Amino acid sequence: MQRSEHQTAFPSASPLPAFDAELIRRFDVSGPRYTSYPTADRFVEAYDEAAYRAWAAKRNIGGIRRPLSLYVHIPFCDTVCFYCACNKIITKNRRHAASYLGYLRKELDLQAALFAGDNEVRQLHFGGGTPTYLSDEQLGSLMQDIRSRFTLSPQGEYSIEIDPRKVGPHTVQVLAELGFNRMSLGVQDLDPQVQRAVNRIQSEAQTVAVIEAARTHGFRSVSLDLIYGLPKQTVAGFAHTLERVIAANPDRIALYNYAHLPHIFKTQRQINPAELPSADEKLQIFKLAIERLTAAGYLYIGMDHFAKPDDELAVAQRQGRLHRNFQGYSTHAGCDLVGLGVSAIGMIGPTYAQNHRALRDYCEALDDGRLPIMRGLELSADDLLRRAVIQALICHFELSFEPIESGYLIDFHRYFQRELEALRELERWGLVTIEDDWIGVTPRGRLLVRHVCMVFDKYLQSDLQRTRYSKVI
Template sequence: MTAVSTDLLRRFDVPGPRYTSYPTADRFVEAFRQEEYVHALDQRRSGAVARALPLSLYVHIPFCESLCYYCACNKIITKQHDRANIYLRYLGQEMDLHTAHCGTGQVVSQLHLGGGSPTFLSDDGLRELMAGLRRGFSLAPGGEYSIEVDPRTVNADRLAVLAGLGFNRLSFGVQDFDAEVQKAVHRIQPAQQVFALVEAARSLGFDSVNVDLIYGLPRQTPESFDRTLAQVVQLRPDRIALYAYAHLPERFKPQRHIVAANLPAAAAKLSMLSRSLDALLDAGYVYVGMDHFALPSDALAVAKRQGRLHRNFQGYSTQPDCDLIALGVSAIGRVGATYSQNAKTLQEYYDLLDQGRLPVVRGLALTRDDLVRRAVIMALMCQGIVLYESIEQGWLIDFKQYFAAELSHLHEMVEQGLVQINPDGIEVTAMGWFFVRGIAMVFDRYLQADRNRERFSRII
């Protein structure tokens, strides 16, 4: 990857969305509630094509035993594990309400448990959850069934329980192996603990192991992160998710524990990203896009090569644009041409379910323009290329006419070597991948009229 100049950084390192969806979740409206969501579920059940496609499921487990200062997730810090028993009971009610509308036994090809820390649940709690999911849905053989794992909450025996429950993919939250950085973010977990768990996961036959890393944390330097990268390369997980830390203490209270003066400067963050790319590519990883790397044999890298890569609320995915049913507090789903989000607090989530209502409190019904722009943005984020003919045939538009203003706005990025505009389409350059979020932002109709972009993280 070519070095990025400070001038490019100054011009294009701006706040912007991560585009795990388009329109982005901040565009959801409270006028979209249970009634609109139920209508989308009913439409899916009555549509032969939609009904035949497999589902994705996401289950949010909000509990954590301790607070990580960098965290921007919806979580509840508690050591009272009996709270999870109550939560599981309400999750069961939410599953029953879903199957009442979309039918029992819908085929699921992808399941992801996120949080919080899903491994906050006891082994019995995880068994209860999986039994409930299997009663309501049909988990397809060979599907992707993943769970986020806090290494501090599991051992080899617990990993064996996860394998027995049908999970075939694990994601370990590592962030950084440096002891000073771990202390600064209040998450102490020795490297040898993670190495032992990954070795155990391999012996148990998990299909894929992912490791999450974060650059831009307090007390990190390019040199200290090099050492973490060297350990990760030695660990050799199948996938690596490399995220930029977004310091937004006005939005996320835990981040107020972080001393801003201890954060690396923008140039140091860029150096970490550039050196990470070099280190991981040299180690044989495929740069899937923006924040994901994978070994060439991993399904994510294969999907990238074959042009089948997709992006959803969990990041890059091998799954096609299938409907996503989201369960649990704050969970975001997608059914048909709609997005929906559940209540963000346990009390409201429980209250709505006690009323016999699905706990959807906001969402969005996408317009035709939303769908066209989503196709363009996702092509940029996943393949790095937009072919005019593909969009024109799919949406019956004249691309150059429909996006005349956007193509004009891309000219500066063309001049800076971030994008190429060819007779057949638009292509992101190797340099442009640093700024792919900024390129996608050009096609975001909502963002172009929005002057309040500071609520987003910066794109580097």
């Protein structure tokens, strides 16, 4: 069957999502965020350093040269934000950072040896923790260590996560001189009551000063992180935050759902659950945010991301190049990812690898001259196929059967018979449309795209398994 005239390979612009409270309440179950498929909780310890080295050695077999993306995890923070679910170490003792940098150099040496002669880097991201916990001099030393072992492309995308409370205009200038051209700033909420409830006091002036410095020093993209569902949040209070954030004019905005899981994340036990907004109020805050951001001209990219129409994320989505990885949405789908630092995750060929999450285990492995790999996964043919399907849906809200069938040598209808039957139920509720060779996520279904993707996740076989994940909304 030919696609109808209104359909294109990829949308020319990101249509507005339609907010349907009844649908959200019905389908707001726990599920993965699909920064990978299979998800990291499926990694196994049988995948070890030897497996990683073997795949690194053969990653370019067949003459296809894949550039690299580097992720560097800096786990340190000097204060704790109660909502945080990141792998972090809270300490004011800066000597820990100096020691950690020494271990990063050891890991860089081991990793660089695997990619000698084929080490072009097109994407680099410093995450955490708080990367700017490091001093300006330490950041410069780390970048020099990276540049001496890898070849950073002049056209590359080099980003860093910023805590505006700890960074002034001088540090922003230093970061630009080191080659960083993108930054993301944690804001979460500008309401002082909310900030006190989560132990993150951050003025609007601090945030705006960093944004202005980034513009002055040529950063190509500035992203702000917000969280809805925090204690003491109200619709009126978050409306003010949105007003001030829009006035700051960032290129991207990430709007994350707070998942209260104190049984997993100890720092969240400091939050009084009685102060959390009700389910209905949280939904109204989310609705308000979508309305205000889209009215201000931001495009809904997917999941929790909004971007200006000329931002590279929006351009990549229009051109069919948008990708999703462990840092979220990305424009670099063709890169192998090297994870550096405690808990970091990499992706080489059809495999994932994660470093030790405990700092002691990470350091002990490097002291022994070993890559600090804790676990990973070699993807099966079925995993690769399902990953391609999920990537298409979560990045572009559309899936054409033909490229999947030709790329993976399957009959889509036969292979995914059970999944297509399950999708019919979602079609009846208006989340998707299904044609003979096409699946499209409707505007009403876009906010629930995780739920659509879950249909193709073979590892989710029961509701019991889904309780390990946060809610979709």
